[in-house]
Amino acid sequence: MPRIKLLPEEVINKIAAGEVVDRPASVxxxxxxxxxxxxxxxxxxxxxxxxxxxxxxxxxxxxxERDDLLLAFDRHSTSKLEKFSDLERIASMGFRGEALPSIAxxxxxxVTTRPAEALSxxxxxxxxxxxxxxxxxxAPAGTEVEVKRLFFNTxxxxxxxxxxxxETARITEEVISHGLANPxxxxxxxxxxxxxxxxxxxxxxxxxxxxLWGGExxxxxxxxxxxxAGARLAGWVVDPDAAGLVRKGLTLVVNHRPIxxxxxxxxxxEGYGHRLAGGGVPAGVIAIEVGxxxxxxxxxxxxxxxRFSRPDLIRRLTVRAVAxxxxxxxxxxxxxxxxxxxxxxVMETAGTLSxxxxxxxxxxAGRSPAAPEGEETVPAGRSLHALIGQAGNRYLLxxxxxxVSLIDQHAAHExxxxxxxxxxxxSARIEVQPLLTPVNLDLTPSRAARLEEAITGxxxxxIEIEPFGNxxxxxxxxxxxxxxxxxxxxxxxxxxxxEEGRRPADPREEIIIRLACxxxxxxxxxxxxxxxxxxxxxxxACREPDRCPHGRPTMITLGWEELEKRFGRR
Numbered sequence: 001m002p003r004i005k006l007l008p009e010e011v012i013n014k015i016a017a018g019e020v021v022d023r024p025a026s027v028x029x030x031x032x033x034x035x036x037x038x039x040x041x042x043x044x045x046x047x048x049x050x051x052x053x054x055x056x057x058x059x060x061x062x063x064x065e066r067d068d069l070l071l072a073f074d075r076h077s078t079s080k081l082e083k084f085s086d087l088e089r090i091a092s093m094g095f096r097g098e099a100l101p102s103i104a105x106x107x108x109x110x111v112t113t114r115p116a117e118a119l120s121x122x123x124x125x126x127x128x129x130x131x132x133x134x135x136x137x138x139a140p141a142g143t144e145v146e147v148k149r150l151f152f153n154t155x156x157x158x159x160x161x162x163x164x165x166x167e168t169a170r171i172t173e174e175v176i177s178h179g180l181a182n183p184x185x186x187x188x189x190x191x192x193x194x195x196x197x198x199x200x201x202x203x204x205x206x207x208x209x210x211x212l213w214g215g216e217x218x219x220x221x222x223x224x225x226x227x228x229a230g231a232r233l234a235g236w237v238v239d240p241d242a243a244g245l246v247r248k249g250l251t252l253v254v255n256h257r258p259i260x261x262x263x264x265x266x267x268x269x270e271g272y273g274h275r276l277a278g279g280g281v282p283a284g285v286i287a288i289e290v291g292x293x294x295x296x297x298x299x300x301x302x303x304x305x306x307r308f309s310r311p312d313l314i315r316r317l318t319v320r321a322v323a324x325x326x327x328x329x330x331x332x333x334x335x336x337x338x339x340x341x342x343x344x345x346v347m348e349t350a351g352t353l354s355x356x357x358x359x360x361x362x363x364x365a366g367r368s369p370a371a372p373e374g375e376e377t378v379p380a381g382r383s384l385h386a387l388i389g390q391a392g393n394r395y396l397l398x399x400x401x402x403x404v405s406l407i408d409q410h411a412a413h414e415x416x417x418x419x420x421x422x423x424x425x426x427s428a429r430i431e432v433q434p435l436l437t438p439v440n441l442d443l444t445p446s447r448a449a450r451l452e453e454a455i456t457g458x459x460x461x462x463i464e465i466e467p468f469g470n471x472x473x474x475x476x477x478x479x480x481x482x483x484x485x486x487x488x489x490x491x492x493x494x495x496x497x498x499e500e501g502r503r504p505a506d507p508r509e510e511i512i513i514r515l516a517c518x519x520x521x522x523x524x525x526x527x528x529x530x531x532x533x534x535x536x537x538x539x540x541a542c543r544e545p546d547r548c549p550h551g552r553p554t555m556i557t558l559g560w561e562e563l564e565k566r567f568g569r570r
Contacts, residue, residue, distance in 0.1 A: 020102045023161060024051020024150055025170035027107075030099035031145050032178050035059035036185065036256070038143065041201065045175050046190040050167035052150045052158065060142040063115040066122040070134070072111075073101050073126060105129040106157065107150045113143040128153050165452060169445035172196070176212060176444075177258035180251045180285050183208035205285050206236055213248050221284060222328075224271075226321030229313055230291060233321045237268065237284035240275035240326065249444055253287040254295055259306050264288075267315045271322025286322075288314065385540065387533050393526050398536055403559040409527065411548035412539040413520035418549040419542050421461065421512045424479075430462040431480040439475040440468065448473070457511050513549040 021027055028045060035043045038061025048054040064072065103109060104126040114121035121139035125132045151157040161167055168191060179187045179199050187199040199211050210218035220242035225234045238248075252264050268282045296307040308314045388397035388404075396407040424430040443451065448471035455465055462479030521527065527535070539545050539554060548554055564570045 020098050021106065022157075023170065024055060024167050025174045027051065027055050027103055027147055027150065028057070028171050029174045029178070030103065031055070031057040031147075032174070033257075034099065034145075035061055035143070036178070036182060038062045040142070040185060042186040042188075044188045044190075047168070047171055048192050050161075050164040051171050052161070052167070053148065055147040055150070056144065058142065058144045060140070063118070063141055063143055064113045064122070065115060065118070066134070069111065069113055069122050069124055070131075073104055073124070073131070101129070103147055106154050107152065108148045110146045110148075111143065112137055112139045114139050114141050116141040163449070163453065166446075166449040169447075169449035172445040174258075177251050177253075179212065180205065180208055181253040181256050181258045181287070205234070205287060209236060209285060217248065222325050224284075224286070224321045224325030226317050226324070228317045229310070231294070231310075231314060231317055232289045233286065233317050235284060235286040237272075237282060237286070237322060237325065240272060248283050249447070250282050251285045253285065254306055255289055255292070256287075257297065257306070261305065263311060263315055264318060267318035268322055271319045272326065273323060275326060286318065288318075290314070385536060387529070387536055390527060390532055396532055396536060398555075400557075403557050403563060405555045405557040407536065407539065407555045408548075408553070409532075409535060410520050411552055411554040412535055412545075414516045414548040414550075415542050415545060415554055416535070416538045417519055418512060418516040419544075421479075421516065425461065425512070430460075432462040432464065432477045433480050434464075434477045435475060441465075441473045441475065443471050443473065445471055447471075454511065461511055461515070516549055 021030070024047070028047070028051065032043060032045065035057060038059060040059035040061035042060045044056075044058040046054075046056040100109075105128065108128075109126045110123065112121050112123045118141075121137045122134065123137040123139075124134045151161075162170075172189070172191075175187060175189045179185075183202045183205055186201045187197075189196045189198075197212070199208065202208050202211070206218060206221065206223075209221065217238075220239045221236040222239050223235075224237055227233070235253075250265060250268060252259050252261055254261075264286065265282075268284075268286060272282055290308070294309050296309070385405075386399045388399055390409075391397055391406070394409060396409055396412070398405045398407060421430075441451075451465065451473060452467065455467075458465060462477065463475070464477035466474050466476060468474045521535075546554060561570065
């Protein structure tokens with residue numbers, strides 16, 4: 001009996017659904033993109049029960065004839081491709097022909113569609129991938145897709161969904177991102193019968209941003225634009241001085257397709273440069289247009305990611321456009337104040353730590369940089385480590401009986417803060433300081449959902465946050481170790497960096513690591529002698545001083561013997 005068998009069509013569709021339709025927001029994205037490919041000028045989205053109860057998308061696009069509608073629910077049926085070479089220059093949103101059959105395989109679907117020239121519409125009803133009925137119906141030109149009881153026949157998939165609020169937030173973000181990517185198309189959005197927003201068709205991105213974010217936030221935007229070798233970039237980013245006030249996130253668009261791309265997001269941050277020092281988060285919309293053959297949209301089953309044929313060019317264009325746009329806006333006076341106390345005691349006032357003068361000399365008395373290991377005498381009361389100075393505003397140079405060590409100041413401070421948090425948490429001694437003036441946070445739906453999931457863990461760490469209606473929250477107290485930091489920006493950055501995937505057994509561990517990273521002194525931050533000395537002392541007092549919480553080394557040591565060999569003395 002053969003061991004290898006062909007999978008039934010029903011199983012194939014469910015497997016495909018797991019790749020293409022992993023959550024309700026994926027269904028919304030696929031249906032919106034189908035509407036855009038149909039040439040819709042107006043798209044209506046309505047959702048109930050976080051998308052598992054009902055998703056309805058209505059458009060005024062070209063519609064489908066009866067035969068096309070039936071074919072649309074066969075796997076790999078599409079009007080977007082004819083031959084393999086077409087994959088190299090995809091200009092449409094959808095193209096694989098998997099979305100509709102995948103959705104229909106794990107839900108109850110009803111589609112009503114009519115081309116403008118047809119006298120009547122065609123309606124099809126499908127349950128779990130099986131066609132139940134095909135009839136004629138009266139309907140306006142365009143297409144209406146209703147998806148109910150999503151994942152009713154795949155309980156395992158439902159089990160992995162997040163909370164109702166989280167899934168709703170992700171759907172909202174999908175509608176918003178497509179609205180920002182396609183300002184010439186009108187959008188409306190309803191949640192559980194209540195209208196969330198109505199967006200009229202507008203001429204450009206800025207007008208769409210104003211409709212979504214409000215006029216005040218739109219007034220803090222800076223235009224960015226650039227062209228290079230056939231690639232064009234246009235968009236709006238938030239003035240660095242308002243980065244803490246406008247917290248709408250960064251939307252990246254390529255050929256009208258919202259995407260996620262670390263390289264592009266990193267290029268935007270690099271374009272801000274020093275203007276975002278202190279934990280600011282870039283916000284705005286960056287839209288890039290390239291030839292269809294210059295970008296591969298076929299690398300991710302759900303089309304969330306793309307690959308550029310010339311990534312260096314796109315990165316260079318983005319960095320330059322953002323940097324030049326910010327410079328045109330207001331020259332270079334975007335530095336944040338340097339006079340700021342940093343948590344953990346590193347940036348304290350001069351005089352709080354008194355170092356012996358000879359430890360600040362290049363060659364302290366009684367030591368030789370080439371002294372063989374083990375032969376050094378250390379006077380009573382002297383530290384075994386002598387601070388030499390700071391290199392490149394990021395590394396500390398320290399001499400010890402073992403040799404010369406380079407200490408990464410950011411990684412070192414991460415380790416110090418991490419161990420302080422762990423010790424305080426294990427002994428239930430986290431000191432909390434209430435804020436005299438509570439800080440208000442107005443977040444995007446996705447960030448609000450992420451924060452709501454983390455509130456309990458944050459509270460155990462001394463960060464007391466309360467919901468304040470819709471997607472607003474109030475910070476009422478912070479742990480004393482963070483009290484002097486830019487409180488609002490730190491919490492916002494923490495929320496944005498909380499991973500959406502699998503959590504560790506103790507979710508507080510991830511929060512502690514994130515807090516330590518965000519609150520630690522940064523690379524290229526100039527420190528005074530007192531601050532450098534305190535950091536070295538605190539690092540060496542840690543239980544595990546050699547590694548930061550992420551596992552990266554905090555220091556690299558060149559032994560005296562190795563140095564002598566490299567200089568030809570041995």
